[in-house]
Each structure stands twice: as structure tokens, then as C-alpha cells.
Amino acid sequence: MKLETFFEHFDLLTDAPNAAAKLREIILQLAVQGKLERQNIKDESISVLINQIEARKKEITKLKGIKEIKVAPVDSSFKPPFEIPSHWRWTRLGEISQKLGAGSTPLGGRNVYTESGIKFLRSQNVWNDGLRLASVAYISPKIHQKMSGTSIEPGDILLNITGASIGRSAIVPEAFDEANVSQHVSIIRLVDKSIRHYVHLCIISSLIQTKIAEVQVGISREGLSMTRLKDFPLPLPPLAEQKRIVEKVDRLLVFCDAIDKHQQQRQQNLLTINDTALAQLLAAPTPDDFQHHWQGLCNNFDLLYSTPETIPKLRQAILQLGFSGKLTKPESGDDEVNELFENIKSARSKLLKETRFRDPQNLKGEIQDEELIFEIPKYWVWSRIGHIFLISSGTTPNRLNHSYFENGTEYWVKTTDLNNDLVLSCEEKITKQAVIDCNLKYYPPGTVCVALYGGAGTIGKSGLLGIETTINQSVCGIYPNQHVEPKYLHLYLKLIRPLWMNFAASLRKAPNINAGVVNNMIFPLPPLAEQKRIVAKVDSLLSLCDALEAKLKAVRDSSATLMDIAARQIVMTEGA
Secondary structure, X not given: OOHHHHHHOHHHHOOOOOHHHHHHHXXXXXXXXXXXOOOOOOOOOHHHHHHHHHHHHHHHHHHHXXXXXXXXXXXXXXXXXXXXXXXXXXXXXXXXXXXXXXXXOOOOHHHXXXXXXXXXXXXXXXXXXXXXXXXXXXXXXXXXXXXXHHEOOOOOEEEEOOOOOOOOEEEOOOOOOOEEEOOOEEEEEEOOHHHHHHHHHHHHOHHHHHHHHOOOOHHHOOOOOHHHHOOOEEEEOOHHXXXXXXXHHHHHHXXXXXXXXXXXXXXXXXXXXXXXXXXXXXXXXXXXXXXXXXXXXXXXXXXXOOOHHHHHHHHHHHHHHHHOOOOOOOOOOOOOHHHHHHHHHHHHHHHHHHOOOOOOOOOOOOOOHXXXXXXOOOOOEEEEHHHHOEEEEOOOOXXXXXXXXXXXXEEEEOHHHOOXXXXXXXXXXXXXXXXXXXXXXXXXOOOEEEEOOOOOOOOOOEEEEOOOEEEOOOEEEEEOOOOOOHHHHHHXXXXXXXXXXXXXXXXXXXXXXXXXXXXXXXXXXXXXXXXXXXXXHHHHHHHHHHHHHHHHHHHHHHHHHHHHHHHHHHHHHOOO
16 A cells, blocks of 8 residues: 555544554654655765764864764664665764753752743653743753753754653754753754754654663663663665655644544534533423433434443433433332332331441431432432441451451452442452451442542442452442342442542542441432332443443444554555
8 A cells, every 4th residue: 555545545544543643653654764755866875964974073073072972883783673775874863963961950959940041941841743831940040051061952852761751852943042951851962953853753753762662661760871872773864855754744744633633623523512412411301302302312323422432421321311210200009209218217227226337427417409419300309328228338457467368268348349330259358257356247239339448540439249248448338228229229329429529529638538428428219119110221221332332442443453454554565
């Protein structure tokens, strides 16, 4: 496949999530392999450029009294990473540079930053498409003079050499005034600055980026040393060909940016339309309005739900519709909710006497209007979870006592065991002795557990127990009540999971919730038979969501695979 053919049919591959990024990678790879531009026999030989650089380097070294950068020779022992045109030459970065050096941090660090003065560039300012100065720091002229070795010049190439942004690189613009760089940024000052745009193109290509990634050793995040950087191999074409390559790459990357912008805008438009459709559905004031918006959603379903990103909000909408009573209707034979609520209180009181639970002391009374999350049918009632269920968090036995954990036989559920689904096992067990000594409770199948600790990614995670188990101190167990369908409670907790963080953030510095918060959470209570109908309906619709999401992800994966295949074909055949 030729590059021109690829562009002609690129719209067939734009469903791939990495389409524009993959295209940028292809363009840069073709450029540094000499497959993007043809040779012009009128161009000066590469030897002319190499000789000019060598002569200029000696002149600079003598004039400035600086030490020449020594590099490994490109001789018969050199193994090139890939083939390049015969009229090109392999060189090393240190061979064409007069300066390769990392910056430094001024004594005192952030404390010496000023509101104005000399710019101090850090890794967050260096991006492949140029310097971004919105968050630039400043240092005083006095500190600037002390750090003269880290000053930059127009035409320098900056390269991030540590951290998550390692490998990002930018060219200092011609009109740039002055600045210093931090220890996380290196300065590459070329002997001949006229080749800076091509060299920068090489640096951000996969050729150099792969070598940079190799230095990230384990958790130490070693970073890139100047010793390694100077020996990086670069494929060097004649100067005139470099300029043609850079011009063509610039044109093609503009095309990539347009593709990226189009994809992002299309995705945002889709999400906006989806949000609007769901908001209208959820806010429908009458059954007729609800039916109208429901029909509109069904008629445009293929448009609204054509990417995996739209499915999570659809799931939440289905849950909210279910717990708003909009997916089911009352049927003859349903119990009266008031009678059900009395039976619930009676069952709860009986359990309180039979078990080792304590009646909560901080349980609030009447529910206030501002607490209501959404409207429910008039024949339902709002209650608090603690008015219906018995609740308690667990305990963690002392881990220094090995007899509590070695050869454990008793299930002991932790937050890591909660996966918002049915819990049938746990990763750790404790001994019977630990249960006795630590006064742990057993929770039966049908108990719903909620994660209390662990930050935004964990708080509110839930699980419906399918086993009898104990729980640790970071988990709250909601003991089952025979008059409430356990899965109805569990589905409701999935719906309200985002709300837990509102309470967590207000309780303490490290966001956590406690059993008191769970006790006071409001809970919509319909007749028991209707609870079961809601569970059946919601389960059915969520299963459809799962199937649709899997299908959309498979389509996207196929697009990504096609993109990779097309990319490999281009790299293999272009210029051959």
C-alpha cells in the first residue's frame, strides 16, 4: 500500500482510537527511513554537509575553548537500526552537536521562583509541537547568571530526559529571548542549526523514542544520561533533501491534526447528544413525555450508541429509570408499601435481638426535601438504609499475630474483593481463632458490602455476597432483610456510588466514609414484588448494554488492527 492510497482510504480507518497518532508515527518513520521523499541528483552530496559540520565543530571548539564531544565511531562494527538510502550517511547525535548538557535546579528550588524575570523552563513546558509557556516559572537575573551553563539559545533543541514526559522535545524559536532549563531537560545545540528541524523530527520519531524508552529502568526511572544521548544514531540526508522532508512532514502533520480535531469533535458531539437525550428521558414529567423521549432514543439508538464511551451513562440512566419507577408499573397483588415497611421494621427488630449488631446512635429521622435524589412513584416511600437494615463494618486482626492468618479457613472480604458484582470468593482467609479473638461477625449470602476506604477509585465499590464471610474494617456489611430483594439494594448502590464521595470529602482529609454515612443514605422502597420486577428488567437491559459495549469494543479493536496492518504495509512498501 502506498502512502497516497492510504490517505485516499483513511476515512475507513478513522474508527481506530489511535488513528491520527498512528498516522503521525508512520509519517515520521517514513521520513527518517528516506521513504517520504525522492533523491534529487542536483542535491549536494551528504559528504559536503558532513565535512562542513566537522570543520565548523573544530572551529567552535577552538574559538570557545570547549571540550569536543567524543562519540563511538560509525565504522564496520556499527549495526544500523534499519536501512537508509545509499546517498544518506549514519552519524551520531554527539558528532553533529557542539553542546549536549542537562539543566539544573537553582539552590532553594521552588522557593526562589519569582513572579517575573528570566524564564525557567521545566519538563511541563517542553512539548513536541513547541514550547508551552502558560505555566512557566521565573528566576531572578542574578540566579540566571549563576546558572549560565543552563542558558538556552534560539535554535537549540530541548529534550525531556526524566519522568513521565521523557522523550518530549521542542525547538527553541528564533524570536525567543532567554531562559534556563531544569535538570529534567537537556540542551542539544547543533553545530549547524540549519539542520535542527530535521534532527528534531528524528528525535520525536520512533527511532529515537524507542531508544529513550529503553533507559527507563524499573521503578528507579533512571532517566537519560548525556553519555547515552551523544551516541544515539541518526540517519542524515543531504541538506536540500532534509528541507524537502521537513516541509512534507509539516504538511502531513497538519493533516493529522485536522483528523485528530475532527475525531475529538465528533466524539464530543456524540456525547453531548447522548447526554441531552438521556437528560430529557430522565426528566420527563409525564408518562406521555417519557414515552415520547423513549421512542426518540430507540429510533436513534444506532447513532447515539456507536462508541463504547456512551455505554456507561446509558447504564446509569437505566438504573435511575428503574429506581424512579419508570420501567415497571404496579400490579394487582402487590403489597401495600406501608404494610411492607411495618414488616421490615419488625424483622429488623427481631434481627437486632438475635444478632450482635448495635442500633446506630446517629441515625437521622425524617428525610428532608433537599436529600431527595430523584422522584419516585407516590405509592413508594423514601426511607434510610439504616431504618431497614442492620449495618456494621468489620475488623482487621493484628497481622503480627501469625496464628490469625497462617492456614486460614474463614472467608474475610476486603475492598479488593468487591467488584460491583456477586462475591463468591476472596483473596485472603483468616483463622477461626482470629474470628473468636477479634469478635468478628459472619455475614450470610444476600449481604451487600460497600467499600469505605481507598480513595475515589475504591470508595463505594460494592459486592453482593454469595458466600458466608467475615469482613475487614474497610468494608461495611448491610445484613439482609427478608422483605427487601438483596439485588435490588445492590443495584441501587451501583446507581448512587458517585454520591459517596460527597460525604467522603467532607468527613476527613483522607476521603473515607463510615457505617454512619451508609446508615443515613436514603433508599427508595417499592412493594417487594415490584422490587423483583425492577431487578429483572434492569438486569435484562444491563445485559444488553454489556453485549453492545463488547460489540463496539470489538469493532474498535478491528479498526485498530486494520490500522496497524496498513501502517506496516506502508512502511514496508513505500519507496521500495
